[in-house]
Amino acid sequence: MKRTTVLKSAAVLGALSLTLAACGGSSNPAALSSAPPASNAAPSSAASEVATAACKIGTMLPETGSIAVLGPPGFAGVDLAVSQINAAGGVLGNSLENLTGDSGDTTTDLASQTADSHIAAGVSAIIGAASSSVSLTVIDKITGAGVIHFSPANTALALSDYADNGLYFRTAPSDLFQGAVLGSLMLDDGAKRAGILALDDAYGNSLADVLDDDFTAGGGTVTEKIIYNPQAAEFSAEVGRLKASKPEAIALIGFDESVKVIKELIKQGIGPDSVPLYLVGGTVSNTLFADLPEGIMVGTKSAIPGAAAPADFQTELLTVNPELTNFAYSSESYDAVNLIALGMEAAHSCDSAAIAAALIGVSKDGENCTDFASCKALLLAGTNINYEGVSGPVEFADNGDVTIATMGVYEYESNDKYVPRLDEFVTGAVPTS
Numbered sequence: 001m002k003r004t005t006v007l008k009s010a011a012v013l014g015a016l017s018l019t020l021a022a023c024g025g026s027s028n029p030a031a032l033s034s035a036p037p038a039s040n041a042a043p044s045s046a047a048s049e050v051a052t053a054a055c056k057i058g059t060m061l062p063e064t065g066s067i068a069v070l071g072p073p074g075f076a077g078v079d080l081a082v083s084q085i086n087a088a089g090g091v092l093g094n095s096l097e098n099l100t101g102d103s104g105d106t107t108t109d110l111a112s113q114t115a116d117s118h119i120a121a122g123v124s125a126i127i128g129a130a131s132s133s134v135s136l137t138v139i140d141k142i143t144g145a146g147v148i149h150f151s152p153a154n155t156a157l158a159l160s161d162y163a164d165n166g167l168y169f170r171t172a173p174s175d176l177f178q179g180a181v182l183g184s185l186m187l188d189d190g191a192k193r194a195g196i197l198a199l200d201d202a203y204g205n206s207l208a209d210v211l212d213d214d215f216t217a218g219g220g221t222v223t224e225k226i227i228y229n230p231q232a233a234e235f236s237a238e239v240g241r242l243k244a245s246k247p248e249a250i251a252l253i254g255f256d257e258s259v260k261v262i263k264e265l266i267k268q269g270i271g272p273d274s275v276p277l278y279l280v281g282g283t284v285s286n287t288l289f290a291d292l293p294e295g296i297m298v299g300t301k302s303a304i305p306g307a308a309a310p311a312d313f314q315t316e317l318l319t320v321n322p323e324l325t326n327f328a329y330s331s332e333s334y335d336a337v338n339l340i341a342l343g344m345e346a347a348h349s350c351d352s353a354a355i356a357a358a359l360i361g362v363s364k365d366g367e368n369c370t371d372f373a374s375c376k377a378l379l380l381a382g383t384n385i386n387y388e389g390v391s392g393p394v395e396f397a398d399n400g401d402v403t404i405a406t407m408g409v410y411e412y413e414s415n416d417k418y419v420p421r422l423d424e425f426v427t428g429a430v431p432t433s
Contacts, residue, residue: 057096067282088373105133126150143165148352150339157175169339236267262277266292284410302411306328332389367384392405403430
């Protein structure tokens with residue numbers, strides 16, 4: 001079996017217990033309630049569906065900016081879930097309303113504007129942002145207004161213990177999980193000396209530090225860990241430093257500026273055809289690298305949180321957006337909406353605090369169910385539920401982080417196509433420190 005070296009060393013980070021799969025907040029839990037509700041089941045009769053104002057959610061995902069590649073799959077996942085929820089009778093007797101908004105990136109104020117608009121509209125929850133750094137710019141505004149802030153893609157460690165009034169949740173695992181899997185992947189592929197290039201933001205710094213710790217704990221040597229300005233015009237100096245350190249593998253943690261970084265790697269003779277390259281979820285795309293020298297990306301691997309989107313799920317997403325070419329974080333977005341809607345049903349309320357108090361319960365310690373319709377039926381029958389998501393098992397800790405997750409490993413077959421390496425997927429407990 002693979003994943004041995006770093007998985008043993010992960011005890012340093014908190015006994016990360018991973019198993020191979022063949023084929024997924026608050027620092028103040030008391031803010032949720034004095035304790036999780038004893039039952040997550042809704043009142044056990046149709047009478048529980050009394051008339052109430054329609055519940056609303058809002059999206060805050062990247063239509064524009066450096067991480068816009070993650071916008072289409074995120075929006076599609078949300079839209080598909082809302083469509084299925086409303087086809088199943090909606091929430092509390094009404095259709096669930098979905099308001100759309102752009103998060104942009106940290107160079108704009110779009111996320112703040114979107115948050116203001118959604119809060120004014122009376123949403124119970126805001127889904128996004130995809131970028132941890134963007135979420136950190138608006139989390140105080142959102143949770144301070146008493147609204148749930150739920151990201152399908154944030155991984156930065158800073159969000160695990162953030163003072164969020166018990167209103168921050170995420171379906172993507174923290175960087176403690178991805179760093180362990182990525183480090184193990186590189187070691188298992190034979191690399192003993194690795195260089196790290198990471199953008200300078202909450203996501204890049206967090207994952208670079210965890211990867212450095214894990215790769216080193218597993219017996220490897222990090223030759224250089226270079227944090228770069230993603231707005232820089234060129235990266236010759238950074239790549240030159242990395243080249244001089246003679247790495248046997250390179251981990252690139254970035255967003256769309258990664259294209260420029262890879263071009264410089266190629267120019268200096270340490271491109272993916274010469275030194276194995278490893279990417280992360282913020283970088284992977286079926287379109288981003290299409291114009292690079294033909295076949296240069298073949299063999300490049302990436303670790304992306306979440307189980308591989310099943311073929312039938314991808315087909316359903318394509319009915320929402322026929323132009324989708326990238327499915328990263330679509331499952332996490334889909335699961336986020338379903339969990340929020342089930343929290344509404346369990347709490348019998350559109351109130352954010354009540355929904356937050358119910359979210360932990362509907363994610364574990366009940367009868368397994370995998371879609372809104374079947375989960376809702378169980379709740380209405382008075383049965384506790386355990387929602388098992390498309391992205392993998394989803395079980396929330398008191399701080400809103402997932403405690404069990406799946407990490408996918410993907411490999412480029414061409415510059416414009418990456419595929420899952422199902423034998424290398426990892427499912428296990430997410431470390432907490």
